[in-house]
Amino acid sequence: MPHYDLCVIGSGSGNSLLDERFTSMNVALVDKGINGAFGGTCLNVGCIPTKMFVRPADLTRAREAAAAVDVSLPWGDADWPAIRDRIFGRIDAISSSGRDWRIENEHITLFEGEARFTGEKTLGVAGGKLTADRFVIATGSRPRPLAVAVPPEVTVHTSDTVMRLDRLPKSMVIIGGGFIAAEFAHIFSAFGTRVTIINRSGTLLRKEDEDVAKRFTTRMSKRMAVRLNQKLVRLEPDEGGEILVVTADHEGIEYEYNAEVLLNATGRIPNGDTMNLAAAGVEMDDDGLIRVDEFQRTTAEGIFAMGDVSSPAQLKHVANHETRTVQHNLLHPDDLIASNHNAIPHAVFGDPQIGSVGATEQELRESGRRYVKAIQDYGSVAYGWAMEDQHSFCKLLADPDTGLLLGAHIIGEQASTLIQPLIQAMSFNLGIRDMARGQYWIHPALTEVVENALLSLAVPGYDGEPDPVNE
Ligand SMILES: Cc1cc2nc3c(=O)[nH]c(=O)nc-3n(C[C@H](O)[C@H](O)[C@H](O)COP(=O)(O)OP(=O)(O)OC[C@H]3O[C@@H](n4cnc5c(N)ncnc54)[C@H](O)[C@@H]3O)c2cc1C
Ligand SMILES: NC(=O)c1ccc[n+]([C@@H]2O[C@H](COP(=O)([O-])OP(=O)(O)OC[C@H]3O[C@@H](n4cnc5c(N)ncnc54)[C@H](O)[C@@H]3O)[C@@H](O)[C@H]2O)c1
Numbered sequence: 001m002p003h004y005d006l007c008v009i010g011s012g013s014g015n016s017l018l019d020e021r022f023t024s025m026n027v028a029l030v031d032k033g034i035n036g037a038f039g040g041t042c043l044n045v046g047c048i049p050t051k052m053f054v055r056p057a058d059l060t061r062a063r064e065a066a067a068a069v070d071v072s073l074p075w076g077d078a079d080w081p082a083i084r085d086r087i088f089g090r091i092d093a094i095s096s097s098g099r100d101w102r103i104e105n106e107h108i109t110l111f112e113g114e115a116r117f118t119g120e121k122t123l124g125v126a127g128g129k130l131t132a133d134r135f136v137i138a139t140g141s142r143p144r145p146l147a148v149a150v151p152p153e154v155t156v157h158t159s160d161t162v163m164r165l166d167r168l169p170k171s172m173v174i175i176g177g178g179f180i181a182a183e184f185a186h187i188f189s190a191f192g193t194r195v196t197i198i199n200r201s202g203t204l205l206r207k208e209d210e211d212v213a214k215r216f217t218t219r220m221s222k223r224m225a226v227r228l229n230q231k232l233v234r235l236e237p238d239e240g241g242e243i244l245v246v247t248a249d250h251e252g253i254e255y256e257y258n259a260e261v262l263l264n265a266t267g268r269i270p271n272g273d274t275m276n277l278a279a280a281g282v283e284m285d286d287d288g289l290i291r292v293d294e295f296q297r298t299t300a301e302g303i304f305a306m307g308d309v310s311s312p313a314q315l316k317h318v319a320n321h322e323t324r325t326v327q328h329n330l331l332h333p334d335d336l337i338a339s340n341h342n343a344i345p346h347a348v349f350g351d352p353q354i355g356s357v358g359a360t361e362q363e364l365r366e367s368g369r370r371y372v373k374a375i376q377d378y379g380s381v382a383y384g385w386a387m388e389d390q391h392s393f394c395k396l397l398a399d400p401d402t403g404l405l406l407g408a409h410i411i412g413e414q415a416s417t418l419i420q421p422l423i424q425a426m427s428f429n430l431g432i433r434d435m436a437r438g439q440y441w442i443h444p445a446l447t448e449v450v451e452n453a454l455l456s457l458a459v460p461g462y463d464g465e466p467d468p469v470n471e
Contacts, residue, residue, distance in 0.1 A: 001122075001128075001129050001130060001131055002028070002109075002130050002131075003130070003131045003132065003133075004025075004026050004027060004028040004109070004130060004131070004132040004133070005025040005026045005027065005132065005133055005134070006022070006025050006026075006027045006028070006132055006133065006134050006135075006136070006330065007027070007028040007029075007030065007123060007130065007132035007134070007135045007136070008027065008028070008029050008030070008135075008136045008138065009030045009031070009115045009123070009135065009136065009137050009138060009139055009275075010030075010031060010040065010136075010137070010138035010139045010140060010307070010309075011029065011031035011033075011038050011039055011040050011098075011099075011102075012039065012040020012041055012042060012043070012138060012140055012307065012319070013040065013138050013306060013307045013316075013319040013320065013322070013323045014029070014031075014040075014136060014138030014139075014306075014307075015029065015031075015038075015039065015040065015098065015102070016320070016323055017136060017138070017323050017326060017327055018108065019327070021327070021331055022107070022330075022331075023107050024107070025107060026107060027107055027108045027109070028108075028109050028111060028130055028132060029102055029108050029109070029110050029111070030110075030111040030112075030113070030115045030123065030125050031110070031111075031112060032112070032113055032114040032115070033112065034160065035160060035161070037092070037095045037096075038095050038096070038098055038099035038102075039094070039095040039098050039099070040140060041140050041141075041308070042316045042319075043091060043094065043095060043098075044091060044095055045159055045160045045163070046159070046316070047316050048091060049087050049088070049091055049163050050159070050163070050183055050184075050187070050349070051349055052087040052090075052091075053083065053087065053163065053187045054183065054186065054187060054349045056078055056083050056190075056191075057078070057186055057187040057190035057191060057351070058190070058351060059076060060075075060076025060077075060078050060190045060191065061076070061190050061351055062076065063075060063076060065387070065413075068387070068388040068389075069386070069387070069388055076190075078168070078190070078191040078192065080165075080167060080168035080191060081167070084163065084164065084165075087163070088163075088164070111125045111126050111130070112126065113125045113126035113127075114274070115139075115275060116274070116275055116276040116279075117275060117276045117277060117279040117280035117282070118276070118279055119279050119280070120279075120280055120281060120300070121133070121135065121280065121300075121302065121303070122279075122280075123135070133302060134302040134303070134304070134330065135280075135302065135303040135304070136303075136304045136305070136306065136326055136330070137272070137275070137277075137282070137290060137298070137303065137304070137305040137306075137309055137310075138305070138306050138307045138309065138319075138323075139271040139272070139274075139275065139309045140270075140271055140307055140308040140309055141268040141269055141270045141271055141308035141309065141314060142268060142269055142271055143158035143159060143160060143264060143266075143267075143268055143269075144264075144266050144267045144268060144269050145264070146175065146232065146235075146264050146266065147232070147266075148232055148233065148234055148235060149234070149235075150235055151235060151236060151237055153237035154235050154236070154237055154243050154262070155243075155261075155262070156235075156262050156264050157261055157262060157263050157264065158263070158264050158265075159180050159184070159263075159265065162184060162261070162263050165261065168188075168191055168192065168193060169188070169193050169259075169260040169261040170193065170194060170260050171193060171194040171195075171196075171242075171258065171259045171260045171261070172188050172193050172194070172195050172196070172259055172260065172261045172262070172263055173195075173196045173197075173198060173243070173245045173257050173259035173261075173262050173263070174195060174196070174197045174198070174263045174265055175198050175232050175245075175262070175263070175264050175265060175266055176197075176198075176199065176264070176265035176266040176267065177197060177199030177200070177201065177203070177204040177205065177206065177228075178205065178207075178265060178266075178267065179205075179346075179348055180265035181197055181199070181204070181263075181265035182204060182205060182216070182220070182348050182350040183348065183349050183350055184263055184265065185197050185220065185223075185224060185350070186223075186349075186350040186351045189223055189224045190351070193261075194224075194225075195223075195224040195225070196224065196225040196226075196227060196257050196259065197220070197224065197225070197226045197227065198227050198230050198231075198232060198245070198247050198257070199226070199227065199228050199229075199230070200229070200230070200231050201228065201229070202228050202229050203216075203217045203228065204216055204217045204220055204226065204228075205217075205348065205354070207360075208348075208354060208356060208360065208409065209356065209360040209361055209362070209395060209407065209409040210360065210361055210362050211361070211375065211393075211395055211409070212354060212356070212395065212409045212411045215352070215391065215393070215411050216348075216350070216352060216354065216411060219351075219352050219391060220350070223351075227247065227255070227257075229249055229250055230247040230248065230249050230255060231247060231248060232245065232246075232247055233246045233247055233248045233254060234246045235262070238258055241260075242258045242259060242260055243258070243259050243260075243261075243262050244256060244257075244258060245257040245258075245259060245262060268308065268314060269288060270284075270287075270288045270289050270290070270308055270309045270310070271308075271309055272284050272288060272289065272290045272305075272309050272310075273288055277290065280300050280303060281299060281300035281303075282298045282299060282300045282303055282305070283298070283299040287312065289309070289310050289311070289312060290305040290309050290310040291310075292304070292305050292306075292310045294338035294339055295325065295329050295336045295337070295338055295339075296310070296322055296325050296326045296329065296339060297329075298310075304326045304329065304330070306319060306322035306323055306325070306326050307319035307322060307323075310322075313341075313344050313346075315344065315346055317344075317345075318341070318344055321339060321340070322339050325337055325338070325339045342426075342427065343357055343358060343423060343426040343427045344357070345357035345419060345423045347415065347416030347419070349416065352391065352392060352411050352412050352413070352415070353411070353412065353413065353414065353415040353416055354409070354410065354411050354415050354416075355409075355410045355415035355416045355417070355418060355419030355420075356407075356408070356409045356410070356419065357407065357408050357409075357419060357422060357423045357426055358397070358405060358406055358407035358408060358426055359397060359406045359407040360397075360407060360409070361373065361395075361397060361407070361469075363407075364397060364406060364407070369399075369406070370399070370400055370401065371397050371398065371399065371400070371406055371469060372397070372398050372399075372400045372457055372458045372459060372469060373395065373396065373397050373398075373457070373469050374395070374396045374398075374453045374454075374456035374457045375393050375394070375395045375453070376393060376394045376395075376396075376449050376450075376452045376453035376456060377389075377390075377392070377393045377449075378391075378392035378393060378394075378412050378413075378446065378449050379392075380449070380452065381444070381446070381448040381449045381452060382443070382444030382448065383444050383445060383446040383448065383449075384446070384449065386444075387413070389412065389413070391411075391412065392410075392411055392412020392413060392415075393410070393411060393412065393449075394408070394409075394410045394412075394418070394449045394450055394453040395408070395409045395410070395453070396408050396409075396422070396432075396453045396454065396456075396457055398432055398457050398459050399459075400458065400459055402431075403431045403432050403433060403459040404426075404429060404430075404431060404432070405422060405425055405426050405432060408422035408423075408426070410422075410449075410450075413446070414446060418446060418447060418449070418450060421435070421447070421450060422450065432454050432457055432459050433459065435454055436451055436454035436455050
């Protein structure tokens with residue numbers, strides 16, 4: 001049985017972990033591939049290709065923004081095969097050269113197959129077994145299967161497959177109302193597919209701040225059919241090769257939808273449950289996430305975990321941060337560093353776009369914490385006038401006693417970029433007054449919406465007494 005200094009399972013963030021500082025170690029890298037590809041979710045089927053589809057989708061929608069300022073553009077005509085092939089022409093090449101590079105690395109042995117622990121620090125893979133002094137589990141997550149029976153004639157797509165469709169479908173039903181549903185609904189509807197979203201709850205993106213989720217749901221409902229408070233009941237093949245999707249509302253009333261393509265976007269399951277972790281003494285929590293401490297150590301000595309397999313955030317920037325923690329802790333076992341999971345931001349690359357960090361208003365209300373809030377419309381600042389924007393805003397939530405931000409939520413153009421100074425403020429405990437008045441804000445840039453939202457917050461240091469919302 002071959003023995004290694006280190007075994008890394010997973011070629012997403014796990015592969016990135018193995019930088020030049022690990023060349024003195026004898027390393028096993030194990031990966032089963034996603035659709036056969038090396039390099040993990042973000043590169044092959046996640047963040048990167050989706051955003052490469054979002055860009056042309058955004059451009060086809062420019063017509064609407066242009067009409068608001070008296071410019072008439074022609075209808076955007078998206079060439080699906082060209083877009084798809086350009087994107088995957090680039091991504092597939094990166095994936096395969098990444099794999100070739102690992103095969104060439106003398107200190108690394110690449111095992112291509114599904115890994116399962118067979119005992120303490122012993123792993124079964126590709127018909128054999130290996131042992132290692134230390135392990136890193138970075139096996140990510142997978143799409144959650146639909147909760148109904150799928151007839152053999154019906155194809156259920158997930159984010160793993162839908163970006164490779166042969167042709168742009170005429171119609172699509174999307175089950176779910178989270179990030180993946182939001183982004184693919186934007187992409188396909190912008191390209192001309194008739195999209196219907198079926199969502200169990202009463203709003204899309206229900207974990208977002210309540211005002212943002214409401215506004216997003218309203219905006220999406222103008223673009224496509226959004227069916228709320230309905231759950232999937234059954235799937236049937238329909239005449240003409242289409243799929244009949246049957247849903248029911250809270251009262252049991254059934255609804256039928258026809259679609260050429262069905263996309264399941266009902267969440268992702270961490271992959272720990274497929275790895276026989278108990279044999280290695282690695283515990284999972286009730287949500288199926290590998291239990292880790294602040295140093296990314298699992299319950300088994302010498303075994304670390306990081307990324308989607310152990311993180312509730314399921315975000316690549318979090319996996320990247322945890323990769324840096326694990327790198328350091330492998331290289332400096334006597335001087336461990338902790339991951340910092342404060343102020344984790346996220347963005348939803350839909351239309352409208354969302355950028356968010358920290359607590360939502362409903363979380364603050366439920367926790368009973370005192371807070372003040374400000375909502376600043378894009379339309380209230382000069383660049384918002386230039387855009388004739390009537391739908392976008394920046395919402396800030398702050399602690400009236402400390403003058404620090406508790407949460408920031410932006411919905412509208414460039415929200416994923418506009419949110420960054422607010423992430424910085426929360427990460428470095430920058431007070432609202434210092435942030436608003438301690439720097440120049442370029443006039444008349446869209447960032448003035450952030451400046452004005454900060455100035456609208458009733459916190460210490462401004463005139464007047466703070467007036468918490470919940471008192
Ligand atoms: C459609 C989509 C869009 C996304 N967009 C964004 C975004 O815009 N921004 C963002 O921050 N995040 C985004 N994410 C989330 C992000 O992709 C993940 O959080 C991130 O890729 C997780 O990285 P990871 O290293 O933990 O796992 P992965 O990259 O999934 O790597 C895990 C690897 O382990 C392999 N593996 C699994 N089980 C085994 C096993 N038993 N044996 C051997 N190998 C195994 C898998 O094949 C895979 O290669 C998106 C996700 C999806 C699905
Ligand atoms: N821009 C980004 O950062 C980005 C983009 C895409 C995905 N991601 C990551 O990938 C993860 C997975 O995305 P997602 O959209 O699949 O998950 P999600 O958790 O965001 O949303 C899942 C949706 O499916 C619904 N749902 C769950 N079970 C259901 C069922 N049985 N029937 C009907 N609906 C059901 C939920 O109510 C929810 O609306 C996200 O949590 C996110 O972290 C991030």
